Amino acid sequence: MRKTFAALAALTILAAPAAYAQDQGAGAAAGAATGAVGGAIVGGPVGAAVGGVTGAIVGGIAADQQPRFREYVVERPAPNYTYRETVRVGTVLPQSGVTYREVPEEYGRGYRYTTVNDRVVVVDPGTRRVVQIIE
Numbered sequence: 797m798r799k800t801f802a803a804l805a806a807l808t809i810l811a812a813p814a815a816y817a818q819d820q821g822a823g824a825a826a827g828a829a830t831g832a833v834g835g836a837i838v839g840g841p842v843g844a845a846v847g848g849v850t851g852a853i854v855g856g857i858a859a860d861q862q863p864r865f866r867e868y869v870v871e872r873p874a875p876n877y878t879y880r881e882t883v884r885v886g887t888v889l890p891q892s893g894v895t896y897r898e899v900p901e902e903y904g905r906g907y908r909y910t911t912v913n914d915r916v917v918v919v920d921p922g923t924r925r926v927v928q929i930i931e
Contacts, residue, residue: 856918856928857903865903866916866930872897874910883912889924896921 857865877894881887889912896908896919908921909930918928 855904856907857899857930861903862930865899868900868903869897869909869911869916869930874916876911876914879912883915883917883926883929885926885928887926889919889926891924894924 874897875895877889879887879889889910894910894912896910899905899907899909899918904918906921907927908919909916910919911917912926916930917926918930919925920927
């Protein structure tokens with residue numbers, strides 16, 4: 797009975813990111829899928845549900861849109877900010893000194909981008925946390 801309830805709860809929770817992803821674009825969908833796979837490996841169905849929700853929140857620019865987005869930012873570059881440490885996903889950028897530009901809705905709603913150590917990064921504006929590095 798507990799396994800059935802856990803599976804039903806997981807499916808219910810997994811449906812939320814899918815609906816959210818339709819509204820947020822492919823970045824959230826990609827994040828949800830990645831998070832769900834990672835969560836399933838660690839914690840089975842419940843881990844997949846939690847990972848899917850977390851992945852949808854992290855999101856970013858979908859892989860198939862990255863080349864177009866890269867062209868977009870080359871035409872509209874943000875000033876380079878020199879960061880003393882290695883910049884990776886999860887790095888929280890300083891509150892001042894960094895210039896952020898809006899990511900157009902066609903690439904991902906609610907994000908900003910900037911250039912750090914000559915690399916374009918996508919940032920959550922509420923936390924200033926790097927959610928993706930565009931290669």
